[in-house]
Amino acid sequence: MFQMRIEPRVSETDGVGHINNTTIPIWLEAARNPIFKLFTPDDSFANWKMILLSIQVDYLSQIYFGTPVEIHTWVKRIGNTSLELYEEVYQRGHHCAKGKAVYVNYNQEKQVSELIPDNIRQELEKHLYS
Structure with a gap:
């Protein structure tokens, strides 16, 4: 699992006094930075590999300013060319x-999807959701 702490x-x-719903997808994307780094170590947008196909967010409870938030990110599935991530947001231990x-x-450059290289696949497998 990858973890990131965010200060709202x-x-x-x-x-209405809670973190706006449009903020959570931004936080989730920020927590994916270590995964982006696996595919594009130099962070160069000219060489960027990770293209977003879909996102889904379920809001379970309100989040507030003044208390840190923990983002947990797992790899749910690794396909030939794609991967699915599962993410959870916690504040004060509450999901x-x-x-x-x-x-x-x-x-x-070629405008095609490519196989996930074995070395990246091995690193992703260390973070599989069980």
Whole structure:
């Protein structure tokens, strides 16, 4: 499992006093940075490999400003060219949101998906959701 701690910002708080629902997908994407780094070690957008195919977020409980949030990210499935991630958001140990994202390993120059290399697959397997 990959983990990231996020400090909610005042600007992410909406008029009813909790973190706005549009913020959670942004936090989930930020927590995927270690996975992006596996596919594009130099973080170069010219060489970027991870193309988002779909996301889903389920909101389970409110999240508030002033208390850190933990994002947990697992690899749910590894296909030939794509992978599915499963994510959970916690605040004060309470499960507040969950999500999934599907990415494809993509060659922008050739405009085709590519097989996930064995060395990346092995690293991803260390983070499989059970």
